[in-house]
Amino acid sequence: MHVEDIKQKLKQSFDNATDLVFKKVTTKSKQIVVLVWIENIVDQQLLAQNIIAPLQKLDSKDCDIKEVLQNEIISFGKVSTSNSLEEIESKLLEGFCIIFNENMEQFIVAECAKWIVRLPNEPPTSAVLEGPREGFVEDIISNTTLLRRRLKTKHLKIEDMTIGNETNSSVKLIYLNNVADPKLVQNVKEQLNNIVIDGVVDSHYLVEFLTNKQQQIFKQIGSTEKPDIATAKILEGRIAILCDGSPIALTVPYILLEDLQSSNDYYTTTTRATIMRYLRLFAGIIAILLPGLYIALLSYHLKTIPIKLLITITNSIQGIPLPPFLEVLFIIFLFEILYEASLRMPRYVGLALSVVGALILGDTAVKAGLVSPPAVLIVAITGVMSYTLPEQISQISFLRIVFTFLGGLLGLYGIIIGGIFLIGYLVSLDSFGVPYLAPFAPYISSDQKDGLTRSSLAKMKNRPSSIPNINKKRQ
Amino acid sequence: MTKQLIKKWATILIIGFLVLLAIETINMPGQNSVRAICTGLSIDYEDLEYSVSAQIIIPEAGGEYSQKTVIVNNKAQSIEEALHNMEFQIGKKIRLGHCGFIILSKDFCENNITKELDYFLRGNNLGNNTLLLYTDLKAQKVLEKTSNINSNEVDNLQITSKYNQQHLLSKSSSLMSFFNDYLSPHKTSCMPNITLEEEAEKKNSSNSQSGAGEKNNSEPTKDSIKNDGSMAVFVNGKCSKVLSPSECENFQWFDPKLTETRLKIENINNDKIKNGTISFTLSHRCINFEYKVLHNQPIITINYNLGLKPESITSESHIVPTYSSFVDDVVTNLVSNKINQAVSNALSLMQQYEMDLFNFYHQFNLNCHSNWQEYLSNLLPIEHYLDKIKIITNVYCSDEF
Amino acid sequence: MTELTSKQYICIVVFIFFTSKLVTMPSLVFSTANNDAIISVLINTLIELITISLCTLVIIRNPKTTLFDILKRKIGILAYLVIGLLIIFLLARILYCFQELYSFFLETLYDDLNPYIFIFSALCVCLFFAFKKATVIGRTCEILLWFILIGTVLSLLSNLEYASFTQNMPYLENGLSPTLSGCKDAMFLFGTPTCLLLLTGKVKPNHHLFKNTLVVTSICVVFCVVACFIFYATFGNSMQYVLFSLSEYSQYDPYILELQRLIWMSAVIDISKLFCSTCCLMYLLKAALVDSFRFKSLVLPLLTMSAVIIIVGILTRFDTIFWFDLTKSYLSYFTIALILICQIICLVLSIRRKDDKTIN
Structure with missing residues (x-):
């Protein structure tokens, strides 16, 4: 193996990358060993202390350096050998260190990656009052660790895949092989294998490949940032998909009921959980329908409003230049813009913006007689209510606009046909063969124990039938 | 290929439809600016014309709760025409969806009013539960009074009528029940009689009341709506008699549905009370009817089972302890006599005006069908079926604390 | 194979059963039978119960083959006649539902509603269900059933205090003839379950399907009769002024002025129920077309049917009186004939034979 030759080849294939480091180490017996790594993604201290220093002290006259390195010196991480240049290139990118010298026939590949890893803090999207506060991080290894710690069983199956021609992202399929339906696993694997894409930046990139139809209003893949939720879902027979670089674990199959359930429900009393x-x-439902209902009643069905409420409303909308339909639409539009802006603004500015939005814009608009107080109140109520289902915010906000249009265009009739159409659409969806509205349509009585009402865990002796599994018994 | 084309065209068609609809809707003003909300109606009959007045809400900008109303009046050959003309007058469509009551004047009720009221049941506007109210005065004047007062008078009229129904005569006076009664064989229905408390009268009454009077004096006195419990009885769609409050009280002994009624017994002389008067509340009130026709003579036997709860006692003797029994033979007799008297008075009124307020026709027909039909066949004219009815009362009283 | 579960089938049966029952049926029967209307309703619902049971038996016996295939095997070319009759009936029934919906809107919620906008948007939703699989309509019924059931029961309880249950007694005062003519006149509204036959081959029957259907339908019969009884007892003779029973009933109390405005709730419940039933009927129409004429693409036949519905609907202007008259005359005779034919077919098909391999 010619050292300079290989060095040139590597430099060439990495296009003279400046962070590609070649280090020549001279052993005690004056033999030269070359180490190659990519700066910043390997633990340099580990390299210096555990590989370079012992190598420098090594008297390699009588022994085979490769044997010594593999069996004695490198006492950490994965060590392997390889003689393909392509393989060592990809290993370099994964944070491995390549060791070789003139006499060796193969490269030694030693794992010494050190990625920048965040601590598993409580994720901001799903905070709980009482319950585990850990959240997934961007590092797939840590995420796997978090799941392993909760599922100490030999049945936990972790399957590795690499997706993305350029990013070569590591994707892991995690499930219990004594619970999850093999057909489902096969189906998910096939769909993942069929993905052809240049890069997977986040696990959400996979979502669109896993759903059947391209234009979807409702999400059909579950996502969570918390290992405890992922564990519970795996225990029910679902499959978790982890993607390197993403703190979001995907779970399939997904049903709408999951969004009504919160991890908090399991850390509190059953009655409380049911009420919640x-x-x-x-x-x-209110968040979706209220603005539409308000417009419908005011534009078409005045006679259905109680007289006292009607007097209050007519007094407040007296003199407003816009018809109710445009007025509510205008406020919803304003609300959506404020929401988007407050997400994008830096945190401290965002705080100021929400104050400005809520107080100044709303109050001034009312005082200026541009909008009426009931309309502002209605949109504010729906805004607050939609946050009870944080996973479905975007769907709720879309449907709210649709129903506002229907209410404005056709009145209650529009809302009724919209409602029936929506139910028809929802029941026609499925996620990996599981009906979207299970266990209500089709009605599965055994699954009602953890449906809208939650009975105690002791009573849930079986896994939910709506999720396909091969081991029904839970307790 | 064709499927895709059809799908594409269908989408374009639906979107086009929605856009057209949206353009139309955006131009459409709120319903409140093209509709006038009417909260009450009054109907008079003057000079062979119907004079219809509507109480219409005027919205006030500002967002605070205040109800300002205006009375719009129009005269025409029919109610429908009058309302139609009124729409031209105010430039808005009149919607009766919120109309809580219709006040009918005496002149109007002298003819069969069902022909005119039929319009309200047929139209899709008015709710079938709208209250019908009767007044001896000009209906428009009464309607004006309802809007003079700042509080929500619609509610007050509803509330007083409900009180009447609970404590005086459990007959609903809504539009639908009026028609139900009219179409039944007895053809008798009733509605509350609303009068106005005159200014002078009110002043007198406020002077006589020393405690609350001071407050009343400070406010400017106005005419106001008065509900004293009198009822107008309609037979065959015409108003045949206005029952005074005391006459109404006689009728309550036929009414098993009333929840709470009062009874005043005078001249009691027994071992506890001397020449005393007791007012009882009938907290327990069970009335049973038995209908039979014996030898062509319809007989109604009414069994009363009353629980008497004394409210106030005035006696010439010493003070009576609270928890002591009052019901003895003397009291029972007095109660029985009083009820007998009331029942016979009520019956003679009913016979005189042919008003079958308690649906005796139906009850006899249901309980003794063949005998009743036989009785009717011997009767000419058939409307006088009440004439021969005899009532027997049995009263049983007990103490109730 | 997309198959309805037994529960979904029962839900569809309930929706089909209640299609017009609490809306225009009580007043339609009352208009001829007067005080004996309740007996007419009882007789007709019992006939319906028999039809539903027979249809269910056929569905259980033939879980794999469609009605048309069975009929073709047994009666040959006449199968087209039966399916044709069913299609005509379904078309008339859907039109009646649309008319009912339209006049319901005008009576309760709207001051005016453009009939073109109404029919176009209503057909869009119905066609959506027609194009989908059987499971979609089944599951929709499953979800909506509970809301509608609870809403209807609450509406029925709202004004119970005003009902006077002896009001229409004594019954049969004028003999049997008013009752029988009441039965006859309203038969069109009670013939809808015959169309359930079109679900043959689309239901996956379980062991208790027949028993469950019988129990649920019996409950429906009781519910329907009790509801009619309450309506008649409340409105009495003024029933002739009532067109849409449940919504008029829920605003009977003259004193709760504030709560009475909740009439829109009962109206919404009534409308949703009617709408869902219409969607079921539309699906059945599609099933009839697909099973018998084996169209490659559904678009053209369904659009033709929709065009027929739109044209007839607009021509008759969704006129209640016109439809009432039609229901009482031609359509009632047609329905009686259809029910007889279907019951005979059902009886023949449900007889168990030794050589019949499709028996489950």
Whole structure:
């Protein structure tokens, strides 16, 4: 093996990258060993202390350096050998160190990656009052560790894949092989294998390849940032998909009911959990329908409003230049813009913006007689209510606009046909063969224990039938 | 290929439809600016014309709760025409969806009013539960009074009528029940009689009341709506008699549905009370009817089972302890006599005006069908079926604390 | 193979059963039978119960083959006649539902509603269900059933205090003839379950399907009769002024002025129920077309049917009186004939034979 030759080849294939480091180490017996790594993604201290220093002290006259390196010196991480230049190139990118010298026939590949890793902090999207506060991080190894720690069983199967021609992202399929339906696993694997894309930046990139139809209003793949939720889902027979560089674990199959459930429900009393689930459902429905209903009643069905409320409303909308339909649409539009802007603004500015938005814009608009207080109130109520289902914010906000249009264009009739159409659309969806509205349509009585009402864990002796599994018994 | 083409065209068609609809809707003003909300109606009959007045809400900008109303009046050959003309007058469509009551004047009720009221049931506007109210005065004047007062008078009229129904005569006076009664064989229905408390009268009453009077004096006195419990009875769609409050009280002994009624017994002389008067509340009130026709004579037996709860006692003797029994033979007799008296008075009124307020026709027909039909066949004219009815009362009283 | 589960089938049966039952049916029967209307309703619902049971038996016996295939095997070319009759009936029934919906809107919620906009948007939703699989309509019924059931029961309880249950007694005062003519006149509204036959081959029957259907339908019969009884007892003779029973009933109380405005809730429940039933009927129409004429693409036949519905609907201007008259005359005779034919077919098909391999 000619050292200079290989060095040139590597430099060439990495296009003279400045962070590609070649280090020549001279052993005690004056033999030269070359180490190659990419700066910043390997632990340089580890390299210096555990490889370079012992090598320098090594008297390699009587022994085979390769044997010594493999068996004695490198006492950490994965060590392997390879003689393909392509393979060592990809290993270099994964944070491995390549060791070789003139006499060796193969390269030694030693793992000494050191990625910048965030601590598993509590994720901002799903905070709980009482319950585990760990969240997934961007590092797939740490995420796997977090799941392994919760599922100490030999049945936990972790399958590796690499997706993305350029990013070569590591993707892991995690499931319990004594619970998850093999057909489902096969199906997911096939769909993942079929993905051809240049790069996977986040796990959400995979979502669009895993859903059947391209234009979807409702999400059909579950996502979570918390290992405890992922563990619970794996235990029910679902498959978790982890992607390197993403703190979001995907779970399939996914049903709408999952969004009504929160991990908090399992860390509190059953009664409380049941009440909260009904509240969430109610709030979700109100968040979607209220502006549409308001416009419909005011534009078409005045006679259905109680007289006292009607007097209050007519007094407040007296003198407003816009018809109710445009007025509500205008406020919803304003609300959506504020939402988007507050997401994008730097945190401190965002705080100021929300104050400006809520107080100044709303109050001034009302005082200026541009919008009426009931309309502002209605949109504010729906805004607050939609946050009871944080996973479905975008869907709720889309549907709210649709129903506002329907209510404005056709009145209650529009809302009724919209509602029936929506239900028809939802029941026609499925995620990996599981009906989207299971266990309500089709009604599965055994799954109602953890449906809208939650009975105690002791009573949930079986896994939910809506998720395909091969081992029904839970307790 | 064709499927895709059809899908594409369908999408274009639906989007086009929605856009057209949206353009139309955006130009459409709120319903409140093209519709006038009417909260009450009054109907008078003057000079062979119907004079219809509508109480219409005027929205006030500002967002605070205040109800300002205006009375719009029009005269025409029919109610429908009058309302139609009114729309021209105010430039808005009148919507009766919120109309809580219709006040009918005496002149109007002298003819069969069902022909005119039929319009309200047929139209899709007015709710079938709208209250019908009767007044001896000009209906428009009464309607004006309802809007003079700042509080929500619609509610007050509803509330007083409901009180009437609970404590005086459990007959609903809504539009639908009026028609139901009219179409039944007895053809008798009733509605509350609304009068106005005159200014002078009110002043007198406020002077006589020393405590609350001071407050009343400081406010400017106005005419106001008065509900004293009198009822107008309609037979065959015409108003045949206005029952005074005391006459109404006689009728309550036929009414098993009333929840709470009062009874005042005078001249009691027994071992506890001397020449005393007791007012009872009938907290327990069970009335049973038995209908039979014996030898062509319809007989109604009414069994009363009353629980008497004393409210106030005035006696010439010493003070009576609270928890002591009051019901003895003397009291029972007095109660029985009082009820007998009331029932016979009520019956003679009913016979005189042919008003079958309690649906005796139906009850006899249901309980003794063949005998009743036989009785009717011997009767000429058939409307006088109440004439021969005899009522027997049995009263049983007990103490109730 | 997309198959309805037994529960979904039962839900569809319930929706089909209640299609017009609490809307225009009570007043339609009352207009001829007067005080004996409740007996007419009872008789007709019992006939319906028999039809549903027979249809269910056929569906259980033939889980794999469609109605048309069975009929073709047994009666040859006449199968087209039966399917044709069913299609005509379905078309008339869908039109009646649209008319009912339209006049319902005008009566309860709208001051005016453009009939073109109404029919176009209503057909869009119905066609959506027609193009989808059977499971979609089944599951939709499954979800909506509970809301509608609870809403209807609450509406029925709202004004119970005003009902006077002896009001229409004594019954049969004028003999049997008003009752029988009441039965006859309203038969069109009670013939809808015959169309359930079109679900043959689309249901995956379980062991208790027949028993469950029988129990649920019996409950429906009781519910329907009790509801009609309450309506008649509340409105009494003024029933002739009532067109849409449940919504008029829910605003009967003259004193709760604020709560009465919740009439829109009962109206919404009524409308959703009617709408969902219409979607079911539309699906059945599609099933009839697909099974018998084996169209390659559904678009053209369904659009033709929709065009027929739109044209007839607009021509008749969704006129309630016109449809009432039609229902009482031609359509009632047609329905009686259809029910007889279907019941005979059902009886023949449900007889168990030794050589019949499709028996489950």
